[in-house]
Amino acid sequence: MAPIQKKMIVISNRLPFVIQKDDKGATIRKHSAGGLVTAVAPVVVENDGKWVGWPGPDYDFGTPLPESSPDDTTPTAGLKSSNVIPVPLSPNLYQSYYNGCCNETFWPLFHSMPDRAVFSAECWKAYVEANILFAKNTVKGLDDMCNDDDDGPTLVWIHDYHLMLAAHAIREYASKKQYKIKLGFFLHIPFPSWDLFRLFPWADEILQGMLACDLVGMHIHDYCVNFIDCCNRRLGTRVDVKEMLVEHGGRYVRVAPLPIGIPFSRFVSLAKEAKRTIPEDKRVVLGVDRLDYTKGLPQRLKAFELLLAKHPEYIEKIELLQIAVPSRTDVKEYMDLKEQMDQLVGCINGRFSTATWSPIRYIYGTIGQQELAAFYRDAAICFVTPLRDGMNLVAKEYVACQINSPPGVLIVSPFAGAGQNMLEALLCNPYELTETMETLHRALTMPEDERTLRMNYLRKREKNQDVNFWMKSFLKAIGRLSEEGSPIVLPNSLKPLSMEDFDEYFAIRNSLFNQKLALLLDYDGTLAPLAPHPDLAIIPPQTKELLQRLANIPDVYIAIISGRGVNNVKEMVGVDNITYAGSHGLEIIHPDGSKFHYPMPPEYEQKANALLKELQDQVCKDGAWVESKGVYMTFHYRNVPLDTQPDLVSKAKDLIEEHGFVASHAHAAVEAKPPINWNKGRASIYILRTAFGLDWSERVTIIYAGDDTTDEDAIQALKGMALTFRITQNDISVKTAADRRLTSTQCVVTLLRWVERYCARLPINKPGSVCTAPSAPANAKN
Secondary structure, three states, X not given: OOOOOOOEEEEEEEOOEEEXXXXXXXXXXXXXXXXXXXXXXXXXXXXOOEEEEEOOOOOOOOOOOOOOOOOOOOOOOOOOHHHEEEOOOOHHHHHHHHHHHHHHHHHHHHOOOHHHOOOOHHHHHHHHHHHHHHHHHHHHHHHHHOOOOOOOOEEEEEEOHXXXXXXXXXXXXXXXXXXXXXXXXXXXXXXXXXXXXXXXXXXXXXXXXXXXXXXXXXXXXXXXXXXXXXXXXXXXXXXXXXXXXXXXXXXXEEEEEOOOOOOHHHHHHHHHHOOOOOXXXXXXXXXXXXXXXXXXXXXXXXXHHHHHHHOHHHOOOEEEEEEEEOOOOOOHHHHHHHHXXXXXXXXXXXXXXXXXXXXXXXXXXXXXXXXXXXXXXXXXXXXXXXXXXXXXXXXXXXXXXXXXXXXOEEEEOOOEXXXXXXXXXXXXXXXXXXXXHHHHHHHHOOOHHHHXXXXXXHHHHHHHOOHHHHHHHHHHHOOOOOXXXXXXXXXXXXXXXXXXXXXXXXXXXXXXXOOEEEEEEOOEOOOEOOOOOHHHOOOOHHHHHHHHHHHOOOOEEEEEEOOOOHHHHHHHHOOOOOEEEEHHHOEEEOOOOOEEEOOOOOHHHXXXXXXXXXXXXXXXXXXXXEEEEXXXXXXXXXXXXXXXHHHHHHHHHHHHHHOOOEXXXXXXXXXXXXXXXXOHHHHXXXXXXXXXXXXXXXXXXXXXXXXXXXXXXXXXXXXOOEEEEEEOOOOOOOOOOOOEEEOOHHHHHHHHHHHHHHHHOOOOOOOOOOXXXXXXXXXXXX
16 A cells, blocks of 8 residues: 555544453453454554544543554554544443434435334434534544644545534534645445435435535445435535536535455455365355344345245255344344344244254354354355345455355345445345345356356456555545556536526426516625625626616516615615615615615614623624624624634623524624514515515516525525525535525626526517526536
8 A cells, every 4th residue: 555645534433443441450452353444544554643433331531542462463553542532422422323323313214224214303413412522533633633844634534424424523623723634434334315315304414514525435336326416406506427526615525436345365365274164065055244134134034945945956955054243132123133033044944954954054143254264265155135235245255265166156135235346246136035046046056167257257356456445546536645657636626607507407497487587686695705894795896787787677676685784785786776675674675766664663772772782892802893783783703713703602692692682693793683573585575575466476487596594584485486596605514495506606696697698588578478498408417
């Protein structure tokens, strides 16, 4: 493995070794097996990297972590305790986060078994809390690594479904500290399709947590496509399925199929050294699985029973050796599965056993890798038939251990990741017992030359694409591995948003298009780029000119709806013949000069004055200030030092709520609003009703665009009746009801240009006429 030449931090649910107590009560390390540790630990050691993870229940926080023993030859032997960052998780938190959300929700849902999934708000809260803890402890490593003279970015590599939110918190912290990092994520289980993933109540947060990374890796292409599709359909982000890119928060996230391998040469060595455990004259069908409902073990036993019933010539000629590793033994669902397996084994053995032979040998327990390698080597068939599996390394380990001649036969389920690239294996659908039985029969009768040919191809691929190849592939994809003669991979990007993209989108929403068009637009962050001070948020001249041209089109109606005072926003925009709404719609000036003021209870003016004085006295310091807009006001803290911000923001929020106002977060600001039933949503409907009558929704095409939480009120109020856009210009996690996301004010300009072009193509206005949006070009990308 060539060095990546930069430091790295690896984050996983568990550390790469287990902390235990020996007989004398001393804390010791015990090596953890697995491809992740085997592949990644040596690279972490070589590059003086750090590993973040939970040390297990036996570790006493506050005590020093043990160093590896002098005779330790495992991959983690060189990992110094000073480079290990243990994450403290209380027993209750771990129970709700790991056993609750991870195992009872994500595991069944991501394995396409939604009927087994439990959706619990309490467990989700624990999952969020645990991910924040992992992120905070990762930050300790970043503080060490990013304060040296090295200008290069630090690689942070997050693993698996336990930590799908951690990247967001890490990136947010690194951005504030101006640390240079590259974030990578690898999911070791399947990613479900949109129809399944949408069942999860907090799907937005999961997607945006993963999109905080620069690279999202998954085992196979199908999982990547599922993820990209969910981003497009749930978040409304721009995607490129062909190039595997997702646009989010002004960044481009690459999604890459990176199938994990195994330490091939190590298993070959184990197979060569292992003693024979299966007699040469015995034909064994081998199954090795964790006892889990995703593995399809009952279906496997029933298919084997069907084989013996349909082909009695196999009686006393073959044996099914099923190794079931105990898992979650304290969970009723798994206890029931064990009982079902025990009953099936007893039933089948009782039905077909003879005086000298039983069809099934069932081992419920854990066996060592040396003995397992012997089983792999000597088994005639490896029976890998999960109902759903991320990859399934058993299939690869069996292939590596097939050093005998003639070799055995591999049977794989197409619903395992391995079934997507180990195409020389025999594939069978485990849900269809007859097909599974016939595939098993074919494997038992396969000619020797065919077995040899298939296994040679399988072994060649797994040898070349071993776990080190997987590690290299990930580092290349994220642009961190530099080899002689091989340039560093640079991040790619989508083509800039164009009017053709809007052609495609609006063609889908054809039914909403009418002759008249209403544009409802926010100002700050939508028409004008955000600025350190509101007075500096100037609308670009070309945007202003475009708005004026649109305002001069008879069938186009424009309203600017802002949190600013109405006179201020009118002055800032400076376009004639349009409607201006200020203070989130409390004050409105129509094109003819008529005005609307929401009837505000008098007591709120007095409360607002008192609140303004308290905010100025108590929190207007260190660069913070208050912008007063009558009964609305905004506390700005953009220029406050980072370490001071949390306390000031918390204090301001408390003051706002103590005075009976509603506090809501904006861009580096906290807004104080009176608790009245009026917002941008109610104001939008009032404006449309005033301009077009009570039946406005039947006669007007509405486009709404905004960038703030206050715009969500309008986006939700107009849901289904309008084409809505939310501008998200940074990596802050944003949950929105908008149809699509735009990444900058320049994208809004492109939208307005599309509207101008669309209006230029309209026929002469006729009362009651309806127009259709232009069709998407034939070569448009999904």
